[in-house]
Amino acid sequence: MCEPKKTWKSRFAFLKDPKFLKVLFLGQLLSLCITGTNVTTTKLGNDYNFAAPTTQTFLVYACLALVYNSFAIYKRGIRGWLLQFWRRGIYYFILGLIDVEGNYFVVKSYQYTSLLSAMLLDCWSTPVCMILSFLFLKVRYKWVQYVGVFIALCGLGMLVGSDVMTDKNYAAADAVKGDLFCLLGATLYGFSNVGEEIMARKHPLYEVIGMFTFFATFINFVQLMILERSEFASFVNQGEAIAMVIVYTCCMFVLYSLAPVMFRLGSAVLYNLSLLTSDFYGLIFGLGLFGYKVTFLYPIAYVVIIIGIAIYHIFPAPEPAMGTFTKEVALKEKNDLFGVKPDDPEQGRRASSVMENVPERIPADDAKMKDETA
Incomplete structure (x- = not known):
């Protein structure tokens, strides 16, 4: 027998679904964390002339590795913790390397390209996640998911347009170099997000977070010693700058802790869509900290992005063929x-x-x- 045709009322019933509301709330919490990292990075660059992405993220990886590996030892014992290295260490090493370099190239791109270009190019991570999910997770999207992603990206375009109207876009020092850095970083973000989603659907979250940040800490430290020794030396003598980095670390700690939960409840694609609202939250902080001006496009753009996320859910969100944990x-x-x-x-x-x-x-x-x- 043929299934009864669904009505539009039944299509939008997900708006009352606690799982959807949970994913929506979690996505906006993660977006606020991204806003916190953007604000502190901007303050570090403007007020302290500090531009050292590897130094900035070292403390993040170190704290995550210490907390989650300690918890893994508590849960599994030393033998179980060592078995994680032996059985899956190479995968976590690759994941940590990709994440470190993704962070490095995206933050570095802001030194060379314009803010407008960086914001637009950074969105490349969303289609990268969709392509990788299609290939490796065997996710088969319906047309409505593509429409939802397109509408959300249009909302971001409105935010960028508002920034142009208020002259927040600064000149590019080396546009080609900066744009390539941003595209490379966004691509690595996509690989990192999907790779983390694959591992989170197969293994406990404390293992996933602890293992890849363990390797990322050492990769980050080696890169810091090679590329940013002078920046690190000047940084340790600035108390206020250290306080900014601590705030940045707290935001990133929450982000890295909750992102895998988002990958299980939703997906890497939905995670990236949710982060598009971070520019709206950045405006709220920027009003007092950086003297930003409000235009009528900002609240409209925020609503458009949320609508895009909701449309992504009109049909049941696609589940990876591998299932979940x-x-x-x-x-x-x-x-x-x-x-x-x-x-x-x-x-x-x-x-x-x-x-x-x-x-x-x-x-x-x-x-x-x-x-x-x-």
Whole structure:
């Protein structure tokens, strides 16, 4: 029998779905974190002439690695933590390298290209995520998802247009170099986001965050010593600049901690769409800190971006073919890590004695169940 045709009322029923509201709220919280990093980076550049992206992100990776690896040792024991390195270390090393260089090239591009170009080119990470999700996660989008992405990007275009009207766009020192840096950084962001989504759907979040930031910390430190030794030396003597970096670190810590949760509840594409509103929040801070002016396009653009995110959900958001981190996946992942065979209950009990109690995962269609954040 043919399924009954859905009405438009049923199509928009998702607006009352707690899962959608949760994803929307989480996306805007992450967007506020991005705004915090942009504001502190702008203050560091304008007030302290500090432009050292590798130095700036070193503390972020170090704090994340310390916290989440400590938690992983607590949950899995030293043996389980070492097994993570042995079994999957190469993947996390690649993920950490991509993330470090993505951060470096995007921040570096602002020194060479115009603000207008950087904002537009940085959006390239969204279509990169869609392409990679199509190829590696086997996500098959419907036409409405493409429309939603297009509308959200139009909203960003309105924000950029408003910036041009208020003359916030500054001249480019080396437009070609800056644009290439920004495109490269945005592409690496796309690879990093999708790679992190793949790992988050297969392994606990404390492992994913802890492992890739562990490698990123050492990669970042080596790059800092090679490229930014002089900047680091001048930075440690400026107390106020250090305070700005601490605020930046706190924002990034929250961002990196919650982004994988967003990848499970939504996707890397939805994560990037949600971050498009950060320029609107940046205006609110910029009114007092940088003397920005409000134009009528800003609130309109914000609404357009939110509408684009909502339209992305009119049809059920596509689920990757690999599924997500369910209770069954968590149990299989635990057994695979410790080499436990399904038909060996005694060995399974011994492994469980050094493993975490795996919490229930929220089925995608049951919004009433408890959130899985492990």
